[in-house]
Amino acid sequence: xxKKLTSREEDYSKWYNELVVKANLAENSGVRGCMVIKPYGYxxxxxxxxxxxxxxxxxxxxxxYFPLFVPKSLFEAEEKNAEGFAKECAVVTHYRLKGDEENKxxxxxxxxxxxxxxxxVRPTSEAxxxxxxxxxxxxxxxxxxxxxxxxxxxxxxxxxxxxxRTAEFLWQEGHTAHSTKEEAIQExxxxxxxxxxxxxxxxxxxxxxxxxxxxxxFAGADETYxxxxxxxxxxxxxxxxxxxxxxNFAKAFDxxxxxxxxxxxxVWATSWGVSTRLIGALIMMHSDDNGLVLPPKLAxxxxxxxxxxxxxxxxxxxxxxxxxxxxxLRAKGVSVKFDDRDTHKPGWKFNEYELxxxxxRVAIGKRDMENGTVELARRDTLTKESIQIADLTATxxxxxxxxxxxxxxxxxxxxKTHITEVDTFDAFKEVLEGKGGFVSAHWDGTTETEEKxxxxxxxxxxxxxxxxxxxxxxxxxxxxxxxxxxxxxKAY
Amino acid sequence: xxKKLTSREEDYSKWYNELVVKANLAENSGVRGCMVIKPYGYxxxxxxxxxxxxxxxxxxxxxxYFPLFVPKSLFEAEEKNAEGFAKECAVVTHYRLKGDEENKxxxxxxxxxxxxxxxxVRPTSEAxxxxxxxxxxxxxxxxxxxxxxxxxxxxxxxxxxxxxRTAEFLWQEGHTAHSTKEEAIQExxxxxxxxxxxxxxxxxxxxxxxxxxxxxxFAGADETYxxxxxxxxxxxxxxxxxxxxxxNFAKAFDxxxxxxxxxxxxVWATSWGVSTRLIGALIMMHSDDNGLVLPPKLAxxxxxxxxxxxxxxxxxxxxxxxxxxxxxLRAKGVSVKFDDRDTHKPGWKFNEYELxxxxxRVAIGKRDMENGTVELARRDTLTKESIQIADLTATxxxxxxxxxxxxxxxxxxxxKTHITEVDTFDAFKEVLEGKGGFVSAHWDGTTETEEKxxxxxxxxxxxxxxxxxxxxxxxxxxxxxxxxxxxxxKAY
Numbered sequence: 016x017x018k019k020l021t022s023r024e025e026d027y028s029k030w031y032n033e034l035v036v037k038a039n040l041a042e043n044s045g046v047r048g049c050m051v052i053k054p055y056g057y058x059x060x061x062x063x064x065x066x067x068x069x070x071x072x073x074x075x076x077x078x079x080y081f082p083l084f085v086p087k088s089l090f091e092a093e094e095k096n097a098e099g100f101a102k103e104c105a106v107v108t109h110y111r112l113k114g115d116e117e118n119k120x121x122x123x124x125x126x127x128x129x130x131x132x133x134x135x136v137r138p139t140s141e142a143x144x145x146x147x148x149x150x151x152x153x154x155x156x157x158x159x160x161x162x163x164x165x166x167x168x169x170x171x172x173x174x175x176x177x178x179x180r181t182a183e184f185l186w187q188e189g190h191t192a193h194s195t196k197e198e199a200i201q202e203x204x205x206x207x208x209x210x211x212x213x214x215x216x217x218x219x220x221x222x223x224x225x226x227x228x229x230x231x232x233f234a235g236a237d238e239t240y241x242x243x244x245x246x247x248x249x250x251x252x253x254x255x256x257x258x259x260x261x262x263n264f265a266k267a268f269d270x271x272x273x274x275x276x277x278x279x280x281x282v283w284a285t286s287w288g289v290s291t292r293l294i295g296a297l298i299m300m301h302s303d304d305n306g307l308v309l310p311p312k313l314a315x316x317x318x319x320x321x322x323x324x325x326x327x328x329x330x331x332x333x334x335x336x337x338x339x340x341x342x343x344l345r346a347k348g349v350s351v352k353f354d355d356r357d358t359h360k361p362g363w364k365f366n367e368y369e370l371x372x373x374x375x376r377v378a379i380g381k382r383d384m385e386n387g388t389v390e391l392a393r394r395d396t397l398t399k400e401s402i403q404i405a406d407l408t409a410t411x412x413x414x415x416x417x418x419x420x421x422x423x424x425x426x427x428x429x430x431k432t433h434i435t436e437v438d439t440f441d442a443f444k445e446v447l448e449g450k451g452g453f454v455s456a457h458w459d460g461t462t463e464t465e466e467k468x469x470x471x472x473x474x475x476x477x478x479x480x481x482x483x484x485x486x487x488x489x490x491x492x493x494x495x496x497x498x499x500x501x502x503x504x505k506a507y
Numbered sequence: 508x509x510k511k512l513t514s515r516e517e518d519y520s521k522w523y524n525e526l527v528v529k530a531n532l533a534e535n536s537g538v539r540g541c542m543v544i545k546p547y548g549y550x551x552x553x554x555x556x557x558x559x560x561x562x563x564x565x566x567x568x569x570x571x572y573f574p575l576f577v578p579k580s581l582f583e584a585e586e587k588n589a590e591g592f593a594k595e596c597a598v599v600t601h602y603r604l605k606g607d608e609e610n611k612x613x614x615x616x617x618x619x620x621x622x623x624x625x626x627x628v629r630p631t632s633e634a635x636x637x638x639x640x641x642x643x644x645x646x647x648x649x650x651x652x653x654x655x656x657x658x659x660x661x662x663x664x665x666x667x668x669x670x671x672r673t674a675e676f677l678w679q680e681g682h683t684a685h686s687t688k689e690e691a692i693q694e695x696x697x698x699x700x701x702x703x704x705x706x707x708x709x710x711x712x713x714x715x716x717x718x719x720x721x722x723x724x725f726a727g728a729d730e731t732y733x734x735x736x737x738x739x740x741x742x743x744x745x746x747x748x749x750x751x752x753x754x755n756f757a758k759a760f761d762x763x764x765x766x767x768x769x770x771x772x773x774v775w776a777t778s779w780g781v782s783t784r785l786i787g788a789l790i791m792m793h794s795d796d797n798g799l800v801l802p803p804k805l806a807x808x809x810x811x812x813x814x815x816x817x818x819x820x821x822x823x824x825x826x827x828x829x830x831x832x833x834x835x836l837r838a839k840g841v842s843v844k845f846d847d848r849d850t851h852k853p854g855w856k857f858n859e860y861e862l863x864x865x866x867x868r869v870a871i872g873k874r875d876m877e878n879g880t881v882e883l884a885r886r887d888t889l890t891k892e893s894i895q896i897a898d899l900t901a902t903x904x905x906x907x908x909x910x911x912x913x914x915x916x917x918x919x920x921x922x923k924t925h926i927t928e929v930d931t932f933d934a935f936k937e938v939l940e941g942k943g944g945f946v947s948a949h950w951d952g953t954t955e956t957e958e959k960x961x962x963x964x965x966x967x968x969x970x971x972x973x974x975x976x977x978x979x980x981x982x983x984x985x986x987x988x989x990x991x992x993x994x995x996x997k998a999y
């Protein structure tokens with residue numbers, strides 16, 4: 016398979032799909048809408064998981080595991096939530112297959128093994144979890160419950176796209192229970208902040224923190240907080256959401272607690288999640304026409320060494336030459352690969368690691384050994400330099416920090432030049448049809464206007480930014496008064 | 508809820524179920540046969556996962572993720588495998604629910620959203636994975652593929668039991684592809700050995716390594732290797748299996764590779780897995796009538812400190828007194844909890860941590876501070892001693908090693924006295940009806956005899972031990988000649 020990618024300018028969407036497949040991140044499977052996450056893609060997910068899990072535990076959360084299936088009667092208990100997810104859920108109706116008598120070797124669903132009650136494959140776990148929490152919570156002493164789950168979920172999406180939108184995806188979902196509204200809101204905001212920190216410091220993806228409009232809110236939530244990122248093609252991507260669920264699920268599942276004063280009150284809830292979609296964001300954010308560009312903090316391989324040699328003896332000399340430095344780097348926590356495969360030529364390997372976004376590449380040949388040097392290549396800038404091997408450890412350490420900063424700054428610069436304030440609907444459309452990005456505009460606060468704008472422009476309100484300042488204005492579409500600008504964009 | 512457990516002697520099975528629930532490990536859910544793994548139980552699973560994952564990576568494996576669903580046509584491709592799992596699989600037939608017009612607020616399956624092809628919720632992933640491997644493998648250069656997956660699977664068991672047998676469970680499944688039969692067999696054996704090392708060194712569970720008989724073999728395998736443990740009630744528990752799949756899946760999914768010589772050959776396969784069932788084995792193996800006993804290497808909390816105080820000032824003095832030692836222990840990797848909750852009394856906490864199997868408990872009161880001592884209690888032996896606080900770090904470190912060894916030795920002793928060689932069927936039945944355990948007996952090698960023995964005694968052949976020596980003998984049931992003893996037992 017050719018490694019050459021379609022360019023972003025030529026066809027951004029095609030570029031993305033090719034990159035995902037050619038860099039061995041993921042591929043479509045034999046199951047409609049479901050992907051196979053390949054080892055290299057999964058290694059990125061493992062890095063993300065490890066960091067997020069650490070942050071969740073540092074904020075007092077524990078992991079647990081709840082059933083994959085939600086009985087229909089539980090699924091429908093919280094009406095808005097049920098309505099939101101019923102349209103796209105996988106339903107288990109039978110628990111057995113049997114031999115097809117008319118078609119030897121084939122199987123059919125056994126009609127005698129029909130379930131009394133259908134089971135929904137979880138699209139999200141509020142229902143099953145709140146049905147469980149009812150038994151865990153009696154008094155204020157049992158609160159808060161701060162639980163997270165790493166799991167797979169299924170949403171029967173009609174148009175799917177590797178990582179960004181798949182019928183099955185992996186995610187984490189936090190589900191917390193609190194005795195007061197204030198504490199639940201604080202938790203919701205805290206987790207949005209955890210996500211923002213993760214996105215910016217680890218993924219090197221700058222995000223806007225904000226609140227969703229009613230139309231874009233999670234089904235069953237009183238308020239949805241989100242972090243929104245901007246991709247290189249000017250489209251926005253929702254990277255994480257944190258929901259204040261009020262007492263909606265507590266009421267639907269009758270979860271009450273006894274207060275210190277002996278009264279019975281409904282419990283307050285939050286839920287929050289990020290998914291393998293983040294891998295899609297990571298890819299889109301930084302990569303170029305040569306392939307993936309990974310921020311060092313999430314790169315499965317941070318440094319790769321490609322020996323340029325003739326014959327096994329020379330290979331062993333190179334190995335000897337570099338090994339002490341690699342051990343030093345490994346001891347400092349740098350993940351290092353020495354690629355001694357004899358099945359591929361150095362040039363092939365260079366392309367391979369460029370495609371796979373390895374942040375730093377070292378090449379060593381005979382001349383380097385004579386001179387006491389190595390050739391160092393940076394993936395983000397595609398620059399090369401020759402350095403003394405004695406400086407290798409310090410240089411690589413410095414570079415990993417620099418690259419992490421550089422990819423963030425580049426993304427930040429892009430976003431800065433792609434948030435445009437507009438005050439007329441013509442200007443609004445012009446930006447969207449032109450450079451794209453976030454359009455900051457006044458809006459009259461109604462779902463009706465939001466929908467009309469979407470029909471006309473395909474742009475949705477990504478969020479009401481938390482840092483939006485009070486400002487007298489008029490809705491860009493209806494001219495009605497407005498006090499805050501919101502961010503519109505076309506979105507993934 | 509009372510913390511007092513039913514004793515093992517009174518009712519072993521009830522003791523187990525109570526222990527699992529009262530120690531907050533897991534509970535039944537609102538979904539038939541599916542459990543909720545509670546935070547404390549899940550923390551044990553996380554410790555197991557971390558260690559196993561490390562061992563898999565050290566043996567060259569990478570993680571990946573494959574779809575939850577297997578289309579029926581793929582599921583049925585490998586006939587024996589399909590036959591083995593068809594009887595107990597959850598089947599998705601629809602992808603949407605809709606409002607029930609006759610019953611406001613209720614949902615029904617939308618008959619218009621029937622899938623063209625039913626999807627089986629994976630009971631194991633050979634089918635979906637080998638359908639994928641077909642595209643990954645062209646030549647010998649693409650081999651071996653050494654992939655593992657951490658996932659949930661569903662098997663519609665009729666009689667379930669927390670951790671030991673549940674409709675949904677968590678596991679890892681390794682799926683490897685090789686160019687030669689020898690390499691595949693070597694991999695199968697290697698992974699059985701990895702499992703045995705994990706069971707013995709981390710779970711402190713001694714295991715017998717062996718091969719399954721044809722009747723007990725994995726559906727679709729040419730050979731199943733296993734590790735078998737013996738629980739305190741004399742019943743055996745299969746703790747892990749590693750399958751040599753021959754070319755069965757390669758043939759079913761047409762997966763061929765080009766050899767160095769340019770020939771087309773079918774690929775050789777293995778698969779291997781352990782599951783949350785291991786938590787059940789861990790609990791059953793070491794625990795007593797007071798609750799859980801955890802080997803330190805898998806204990807989520809290794810040391811708990813219970814302060815005995817009156818008023819906040821005294822609590823703070825105790826905290827000051829102990830903190831430097833706890834920091835020292837944490838720096839050495841010991842997981843430590845200082846339980847400063849004022850909602851529960853020390854006596855209550857002692858019982859709680861005994862029930863939860865925390866290996867070492869420290870209690871500190873006013874008198875201890877005056878004397879420069881702490882009171883140390885060991886969970887496995889239920890012994891206490893007063894030691895100088897200056898010796899705390901060294902003592903705890905030593906104790907954690909000692910406890911790990913002690914629980915293993917105790918389990919090993921038990922098993923040693925519960926492997927009984929018998930040469931008559933009367934003796935065979937007597938052992939099974941008496942002390943139980945493994946019965947080592949000659950068997951004529953036929954499935955017929957195996958089944959008859961099972962009908963009469965409920966005992967199955969757990970394995971043909973790898974270290975069984977050649978020995979002339981006659982089948983304990985039919986009197987036909989036999990060259991090896993096999994291990995029978997009643998099993999979980």
